[in-house]
Amino acid sequence: MFCADCGRSLHRQRAERKKGPDVYWFHCLTNSRVAKDSCKGVMMQETEFIATVTAILEKELSVALGMSLPLFQLEAKQKKDKDRLKTQMSARRQETEKKRRLIRGLYENFVQGILTNEEYFELKADYEESIRTLSGEIEALEKDMDALDSRLVRCRAMEKDAKSLTQDHALTAELIDRLIERIEIDHERNIHVTFRFKSEFQGKAVEPCTKNM
Ligand SMILES: [Zn+2]
Incomplete structure (x- = not known):
């Protein structure tokens, strides 16, 4: 969790209450620890934070799943792809x-004198070059195959996460860890979430669970 303004990580602080349970706040320490007025300052109560992130995550996952097969x-x-x-x-x-x-x-032709020394080596080099090209292509196809396998694993996991989130409305540490890369909060308490499943899916030859594969 980071401050959207200065980029530093947010500090979690407990505020004791005489009546009722203690509350926790996230806030940016830059103004008090680094330099005064060097950040617009961020402060947010943990309960509000968790509720907002859960809602964002539910929406994002349902959008992602809505686009998915x-x-x-x-x-x-x-x-079929495999x-x-x-x-x-x-x-x-x-x-x-x-x-x-x-x-x-x-080689047979060369030994029998049908091909000259020069012809033999030239043709041999050509064939060897094609073999190298082919083996590069095979390697690329093997990589595509692996990517297909991990796509299915990711899609299964995403569906499972979406189910558990919509059923329990509970944000577990495991879910956060698996789905969220970074969270930024600004001084107006807007939350910006960077998702792992999005960055992971971008720019890959094998697309995720989407319909337009
Ligand atoms: Zn800050």
């Missing part, structure tokens, strides 16, 4: 084998 459809799509990758990989493996056979054939 139901799990059973996702699993079917997962299988089959496609497997086909592409096996085609490249076969192609690699073919090039290897061609290299062996070249």
Whole structure:
């Protein structure tokens, strides 16, 4: 949790009450510890903070899930995507084998004097270059395959989190840790939440549980 104004982390402080339970406040210590008037200052009671973050999180998760495929459809799509990758990989493996056979054939031709020394090495280098390209492509396809697996794991987890949040309306430390990267509060007590599931999903070749995959 950070102060949106100065960027420093917020301090959690207990305020004792004679009647009733103690209350907790989050506040920015910059003005008192670093320099006076160097921050607009942030102060927020913990109960208000938790209620607001829970509401934000519920909304974000339901939006994310609203855009997402139901799990059973996702699993079917997962299988299709994996089959496609497997086909592409096996085609490249076969192609690699073919090039290897061609290299062996070249050597035969070279020994029998059908190819000159120069022709032999030139053709061999060509085939070897194709094999390197193919093996790079296979590696990339394997990575896509792994990304598909972790996508399903993330989507399952997200659905579980959304369920537990909407059922219990309780923000657990585990949920916060898994879903939230950073929280900023400004001097008007606006809360800005950076979600892990969003930053994690951005810029990946394999999209998360969304319909437009
Ligand atoms: Zn501050």
